[in-house]
Amino acid sequence: MARSVLARPRLAGLVMACILVIPGALAVPSALTVDANQALHVSAVQDLHINSTTGRVVMNEVDVSRGLARFRAVLLRNPNLLWQQPARRTFTDTLLGPTTVVAADLNRDGHQDVVVGGVSDNTVAIFWGEGNGTFSSPQVVTTGTYAATSLLAGDMDNDGDLDLVGVGEDTATIFWAENLGAGQFLSPMHVITNTTSGPRSLVLHDVDNDGALDVLVSSYASALVGWFRNEGAAGFSAVRHIATDIDGAFWLTLGDVNGDGTADAVWVAYDGLVWRAGNGTAFDGPVYSIFEPEYESFFSVLAADFDNDGDVDVLGGTEGEVGGGLYLVQNQGDGTFSKPRTLSTDIAATTIEAVDLDGDDDLDLLVASNKDDKFIWFRNNGGGFFSQPLSLDQAVTGAEAIHAADLDGDGLPDIVATIPDLNLVTWYRNDNWASLLPS
Numbered sequence: 463m464a465r466s467v468l469a470r471p472r473l474a475g476l477v478m479a480c481i482l483v484i485p486g487a488l489a490v491p492s493a494l495t496v497d498a499n500q501a502l503h504v505s506a507v508q509d510l511h512i513n514s515t516t517g518r519v520v521m522n523e524v525d526v527s528r529g530l531a532r533f534r535a536v537l538l539r540n541p542n543l544l545w546q547q548p549a550r551r552t553f554t555d556t557l558l559g560p561t562t563v564v565a566a567d568l569n570r571d572g573h574q575d576v577v578v579g580g581v582s583d584n585t586v587a588i589f590w591g592e593g594n595g596t597f598s599s600p601q602v603v604t605t606g607t608y609a610a611t612s613l614l615a616g617d618m619d620n621d622g623d624l625d626l627v628g629v630g631e632d633t634a635t636i637f638w639a640e641n642l643g644a645g646q647f648l649s650p651m652h653v654i655t656n657t658t659s660g661p662r663s664l665v666l667h668d669v670d671n672d673g674a675l676d677v678l679v680s681s682y683a684s685a686l687v688g689w690f691r692n693e694g695a696a697g698f699s700a701v702r703h704i705a706t707d708i709d710g711a712f713w714l715t716l717g718d719v720n721g722d723g724t725a726d727a728v729w730v731a732y733d734g735l736v737w738r739a740g741n742g743t744a745f746d747g748p749v750y751s752i753f754e755p756e757y758e759s760f761f762s763v764l765a766a767d768f769d770n771d772g773d774v775d776v777l778g779g780t781e782g783e784v785g786g787g788l789y790l791v792q793n794q795g796d797g798t799f800s801k802p803r804t805l806s807t808d809i810a811a812t813t814i815e816a817v818d819l820d821g822d823d824d825l826d827l828l829v830a831s832n833k834d835d836k837f838i839w840f841r842n843n844g845g846g847f848f849s850q851p852l853s854l855d856q857a858v859t860g861a862e863a864i865h866a867a868d869l870d871g872d873g874l875p876d877i878v879a880t881i882p883d884l885n886l887v888t889w890y891r892n893d894n895w896a897s898l899l900p901s
Contacts, residue, residue: 636656760778812831
């Protein structure tokens with residue numbers, strides 16, 4: 463049932479004031495009348511404007527404009543007063559255990575296609591997009607022993623189309639599927655390595671500035687973060703270490719933390735958030751600790767400018783015995799960080815992604831929580847201050863992956879997600895969600 467702000471007594475008067483301050487114009491002077499009881503009546507054929515050169519509107523000695531500003535602040539902090547959870551749309555319920563998803567234009571027709579990796583049946587499948595929110599039946603790219611637990615799209619051979627790169631956490635495999643064009647992929651896939659135990663997260667970046675995308679991974683079982691140099695002709699080097707002997711290297715990301723124009727490595731481990739500087743050809747700077755939680759372990763991390771001050775902040779997600787948390791540490795501009803700001807203490811983030819979902823030029827936060835069975839949107843209200851969480855879907859047993867992309871061609875980022883426990887790949891159409899919320 464939709465929630466009504468009128469159900470809250472303290473807000474009722476403000477809402478009534480809102481009803482009076484409606485954009486438009488007073489139709490004619492005769493629309494103002496006074497009855498026998500000296501009550502003023504305002505009736506407008508069209509809309510009604512109430513303007514003040516001082517910026518104040520006072521009714522019965524109540525500053526309505528100030529009340530409206532306070533009401534707006536309440537809604538910014540807790541947009542659930544206005545929010546309605548979007549409808550769930552299903553891609554498929556036939557892939558067994560889909561765990562990872564990515565969207566990219568693989569056939570160069572200008573539309574986003576959706577690629578899903580399934581663990582239980584070792585399948586990588588593509589849903590070809592029509593650009594209007596409709597998709598083909600899944601086309602199997604490959605089956606075998608790779609069991610993709612993370613997928614990304616990038617042009618690995620510099621031929622102008624996007625290839626697929628994946629890791630198989632349970633098979634110690636890092637591989638890539640070469641796009642031959644016209645929806646066809648080379649079989650078998652290229653294997654970068656099959657000796658890195660427990661590869662977890664995946665990043666594509668030209669580490670050494672030679673014009674070719676390299677592959678970076680974190681591996682909790684091998685206790686390392688490292689990268690594989692793209693040497694051309696479908697070949698990659700052996701792993702080059704960024705750091706070793708890491709207790710629980712679950713997630714890796716990149717960002718220019720120290721502002722020197724080159725990408726630095728940021729990762730999470732049991733002992734907290736950590737970063738190491740890159741120099742444009744490798745990662746050889748000191749290893750710095752950003753934040754160490756006392757009772758929880760980090761499992762996810764993002765590096766992005768969340769407060770719009772021009773430098774890269776770090777946001778990490780933790781998981782503990784009874785829950786988890788989300789923490790933002792803001793960059794001071796030189797690679798040092800503020801004390802962590804707590805976004806939530808009751809959400810264990812399995813997957814997190816930063817995207818401007820409401821078009822206000824601030825990066826919002828998408829969260830999939832396997833432990834809490836939810837997909838969530840934290841709206842950035844500016845300056846790195848986030849709203850209370852907005853539910854995109856809940857009671858989704860085993861929420862795993864979440865990703866944003868414009869799936870229907872309307873210029874707004876939609877959301878695609880996986881629920882492996884239910885064999886579901888779902889998506890949520892962004893019907894201009896920003897119009898439902900205060901700005």
